[in-house]
Amino acid sequence: MTELRKRRDSDGKLLESAESDHIDSEDDKGKTATDLSKTIPTGTDKSPGILDWLVKGLPDRWRNWAVRFIFTMIMIIFFFLVIYGGPLALMVTTLVVQVKCFQEIINIGYAVYRIHGLPWFRSLSWYFLLTSNYFFYGESLVDYFGVVINRTESIRFLVSYHRFISFSLYCVGFVWFVLSLVKKYYMKQFSLFAWTHVALLIVVTQSYLILKNIFDGLIWFIVPVSMIICNDIMAYVFGFFFGKTPLIKLSPKKTWEGFIGGGFSTVIFGFGISYVMCQYPYFVCPIEYSETLEKMSMDCEPSTLFTLQEYHLPVWMKIFGFGATLHLYPFMFHSLSLSIFSSVIGPFGGFFASGFKRAFKIKDFGDVIPGHGGIMDRFDCQFLMATFVNVYISSFIQTESPQKLLSQVLYLKPEQQLQLFHMLKESLENRNILTANI
Amino acid sequence: MTELRKRRDSDGKLLESAESDHIDSEDDKGKTATDLSKTIPTGTDKSPGILDWLVKGLPDRWRNWAVRFIFTMIMIIFFFLVIYGGPLALMVTTLVVQVKCFQEIINIGYAVYRIHGLPWFRSLSWYFLLTSNYFFYGESLVDYFGVVINRTESIRFLVSYHRFISFSLYCVGFVWFVLSLVKKYYMKQFSLFAWTHVALLIVVTQSYLILKNIFDGLIWFIVPVSMIICNDIMAYVFGFFFGKTPLIKLSPKKTWEGFIGGGFSTVIFGFGISYVMCQYPYFVCPIEYSETLEKMSMDCEPSTLFTLQEYHLPVWMKIFGFGATLHLYPFMFHSLSLSIFSSVIGPFGGFFASGFKRAFKIKDFGDVIPGHGGIMDRFDCQFLMATFVNVYISSFIQTESPQKLLSQVLYLKPEQQLQLFHMLKESLENRNILTANI
Numbered sequence: 111m112t113e114l115r116k117r118r119d120s121d122g123k124l125l126e127s128a129e130s131d132h133i134d135s136e137d138d139k140g141k142t143a144t145d146l147s148k149t150i151p152t153g154t155d156k157s158p159g160i161l162d163w164l165v166k167g168l169p170d171r172w173r174n175w176a177v178r179f180i181f182t183m184i185m186i187i188f189f190f191l192v193i194y195g196g197p198l199a200l201m202v203t204t205l206v207v208q209v210k211c212f213q214e215i216i217n218i219g220y221a222v223y224r225i226h227g228l229p230w231f232r233s234l235s236w237y238f239l240l241t242s243n244y245f246f247y248g249e250s251l252v253d254y255f256g257v258v259i260n261r262t263e264s265i266r267f268l269v270s271y272h273r274f275i276s277f278s279l280y281c282v283g284f285v286w287f288v289l290s291l292v293k294k295y296y297m298k299q300f301s302l303f304a305w306t307h308v309a310l311l312i313v314v315t316q317s318y319l320i321l322k323n324i325f326d327g328l329i330w331f332i333v334p335v336s337m338i339i340c341n342d343i344m345a346y347v348f349g350f351f352f353g354k355t356p357l358i359k360l361s362p363k364k365t366w367e368g369f370i371g372g373g374f375s376t377v378i379f380g381f382g383i384s385y386v387m388c389q390y391p392y393f394v395c396p397i398e399y400s401e402t403l404e405k406m407s408m409d410c411e412p413s414t415l416f417t418l419q420e421y422h423l424p425v426w427m428k429i430f431g432f433g434a435t436l437h438l439y440p441f442m443f444h445s446l447s448l449s450i451f452s453s454v455i456g457p458f459g460g461f462f463a464s465g466f467k468r469a470f471k472i473k474d475f476g477d478v479i480p481g482h483g484g485i486m487d488r489f490d491c492q493f494l495m496a497t498f499v500n501v502y503i504s505s506f507i508q509t510e511s512p513q514k515l516l517s518q519v520l521y522l523k524p525e526q527q528l529q530l531f532h533m534l535k536e537s538l539e540n541r542n543i544l545t546a547n548i
Numbered sequence: 549m550t551e552l553r554k555r556r557d558s559d560g561k562l563l564e565s566a567e568s569d570h571i572d573s574e575d576d577k578g579k580t581a582t583d584l585s586k587t588i589p590t591g592t593d594k595s596p597g598i599l600d601w602l603v604k605g606l607p608d609r610w611r612n613w614a615v616r617f618i619f620t621m622i623m624i625i626f627f628f629l630v631i632y633g634g635p636l637a638l639m640v641t642t643l644v645v646q647v648k649c650f651q652e653i654i655n656i657g658y659a660v661y662r663i664h665g666l667p668w669f670r671s672l673s674w675y676f677l678l679t680s681n682y683f684f685y686g687e688s689l690v691d692y693f694g695v696v697i698n699r700t701e702s703i704r705f706l707v708s709y710h711r712f713i714s715f716s717l718y719c720v721g722f723v724w725f726v727l728s729l730v731k732k733y734y735m736k737q738f739s740l741f742a743w744t745h746v747a748l749l750i751v752v753t754q755s756y757l758i759l760k761n762i763f764d765g766l767i768w769f770i771v772p773v774s775m776i777i778c779n780d781i782m783a784y785v786f787g788f789f790f791g792k793t794p795l796i797k798l799s800p801k802k803t804w805e806g807f808i809g810g811g812f813s814t815v816i817f818g819f820g821i822s823y824v825m826c827q828y829p830y831f832v833c834p835i836e837y838s839e840t841l842e843k844m845s846m847d848c849e850p851s852t853l854f855t856l857q858e859y860h861l862p863v864w865m866k867i868f869g870f871g872a873t874l875h876l877y878p879f880m881f882h883s884l885s886l887s888i889f890s891s892v893i894g895p896f897g898g899f900f901a902s903g904f905k906r907a908f909k910i911k912d913f914g915d916v917i918p919g920h921g922g923i924m925d926r927f928d929c930q931f932l933m934a935t936f937v938n939v940y941i942s943s944f945i946q947t948e949s950p951q952k953l954l955s956q957v958l959y960l961k962p963e964q965q966l967q968l969f970h971m972l973k974e975s976l977e978n979r980n981i982l983t984a985n986i
Contacts, residue, residue: 274943469734
């Protein structure tokens with residue numbers, strides 16, 4: 111079996127980037143080969159039948175543009191529907207997107223390292239995806255439904271031993287991998303093992319963070335996601351109309367004009383969408399399991415972050431027609447941090463992805479979305495953004511609520527709860543916080 | 549520049565496993581080349597001068613054995629010294645070992661992907677090591693010294709914004725990486741980027757878990773580590789004297805006899821060492837910052853886990869000369885789980901490492917320890933074990949102590965602390981836990 115990959119790089123030089131066990135160069139010399147792109151579904155310009163009919167009248171140049179536009183709209187509508195569907199719909203969508211992204215990344219790995227004959231590899235990577243999802247999704251479900259699940263005796267052990275079960279499952283995969291090692295393929299197997307783990311790191315851990323953000327309130331999910339979308343679209347629009355100065359060699363089509371125009375648009379868009387969303391408890395309330403209602407609830411008294419505050423403006427701003435005071439939601443200032451991140455660092459997620467695609471000489475990660483490529487092509491920046499939002503919340507927004515801590519306290523044994531109670535009482539009394547109330 | 553790697557696999561076939569941008573096969577055909585092993589320090593049989601003198605009289609066959617033995621002893625003595633040095637010495641040693649392991653893994657990556665001319669790569673991987681250590685070491689220090697650090701106004705922001713600072717540092721590295729991408733080297737750069745992250749995953753995250761185990765009490769560090777050492781040595785001894793049946797193709801020298809003998813020895817050793825260590829508060833007490841002493845303290849009233857309990861034996865065991873009751877530390881039963889893991893799954897860490905070494909055709913990870921190879925060669929199983937111990941503690945040993953939770957409560961705003969106090973009071977009263985005490 112000949113396993114040499116050959117392809118031409120952009121300068122037309124013949125590339126050999128083989129991970130090969132038996133090389134038979136003479137046989138291969140004939141093929142000029144772009145066979146990596148044959149094995150990965152790497153973005154197609156074909157569009158489904160009904161679409162063909164819709165864009166039939168258009169000149170060729172505009173046809174792709176129209177397909178892209180139509181599918182952008184379809185995705186945005188889908189996004190609205192999912193939000194309307196509520197947290198559960200969002201979580202399921204996140205899971206589906208995550209699995210799809212994982213599949214796209216893994217497929218590239220398969221093609222790069224040629225898995226023909228590699229024992230067990232497909233099953234193994236899916237197994238690792240399953241176990242890591244079991245671990246991460248479990249962790250967040252335990253956090254939020256722990257008290258409820260604890261009441262159901264039969265699945266209680268799933269909560270108590272969650273980490274142990276996940277780790278055991280992982281160990282099974284690990285041992286399975288070691289046992290599946292075959293001399294001929296050592297290097298490929300280890301490379302794909304690493305590839306799988308990097309994919310898990312990018313896709314699973316970060317989609318877990320998306321989940322956690324959703325639990326802190328839908329606004330922490332919707333605002334960042336739509337900022338990235340807005341920045342993508344507006345950078346494209348500004349680049350299209352004013353683009354002159356190339357931004358980075360990696361993505362020759364990106365321009366400084368698009369980068370800056372997209373950035374400004376995103377900041378303004380962020381202010382606007384925050385102002386609107388802050389008015390609805392549906393968006394700003396953390397998702398908590400209500401023990402009285404016995405179901406998930408998004409009702410709450412919005413925190414100060416989401417209630418209008420009066421801000422006094424400096425006198426000189428009167429010149430510009432501003433009044434003496436301005437009513438804003440404090441969240442809008444946080445939206446500024448988010449929009450700056452999404453328009454300054456966010457694009458680097460895109461550059462990274464396009465560098466990756468160039469490194470492996472593929473056009474797109476997949477071909478599920480006509481005119482756009484793979485799911486991963488649209489979500490490359492979303493993952494980085496989700497991590498930022500998560501870190502931002504834990505650093506700047508007080509999330510440790512008394513409720514959450516109480517549920518942790520209730521995990522303790524009764525006598526320990528009592529002990530904590532007395533320690534807390536003493537501490538509060540010492541600091542004169544409690545005296546007044548007793 | 550020609551970047552083709554060629555080496556002979558064990559069957560003597562010529563291997564080409566190049567990641568190459570410009571291939572000039574004709575030029576290279578001449579070299580039969582084992583040049584990968586030239587660039588990695590891959591275990592040397594040379595021994596330092598004084599050792600040469602010591603083992604001079606020995607026949608060649610025994611010389612290596614003697615060197616290996618001497619350095620095993622030196623390492624064990626060093627291990628005792630570090631334990632004697634206390635938690636701080638242990639943490640520093642863990643850090644040094646971790647950095648060394650990272651260096652060894654990264655060096656193999658350099659050699660595999662030939663970094664000549666790759667811009668910035670060395671600096672970048674060390675930068676990522678620094679940031680991830682800053683993040684993980686910080687996380688555990690914040691957990692344990694949070695209250696103290698909070699008092700020192702000047703470094704308070706380091707605690708409050710720890711995650712944000714770490715993430716920002718990571719983003720700088722990420723952007724730096726994207727900006728350092730050079731067309732010629734895309735594929736190598738991405739591969740090394742992934743390589744660095746896998747190394748971080750293996751080395752940094754797991755050494756963070758080691759640190760956390762140390763904080764739970766020295767016994768959680770010393771027992772597992774010495775179990776792996778015991779298993780290594782005893783499997784070697786049993787294999788040496790009784791080894792006949794090969795265990796796994798990956799490591800032809802390993803035998804079933806060694807595996808089983810090592811396992812039994814480890815279980816017995818585990819019982820013994822646990823029995824001894826349970827008697828000393830120095831080993832069993834969690835390391836906590838004592839506010840009254842204003843320093844780290846390892847004084848405590850040992851938990852039931854580490855106090856002698858009476859166990860009634862079934863009558864039939866009298867036949868074997870046992871009495872009616874037996875006094876044991878409950879920890880000894882947990883030591884059973886640890887020893888089983890370290891002797892059943894632990895070796896797979898070793899098989900994994902030796903598969904990895906075979907994949908990249910190197911003998912050892914490095915050459916720092918004469919007769920043993922690199923640091924990573926000795927610590928391959930320790931990392932997996934540390935993760936197991938950590939998961940085990942969090943699943944089966946109650947670590948959420950009232951003290952720890954109280955310190956979390958004290959992070960809340962005073963009015964929230966009060967709110968929590970009243971909620972807890974109500975909950976305790978409802979369950980009739982509190983009435984008696986007020």
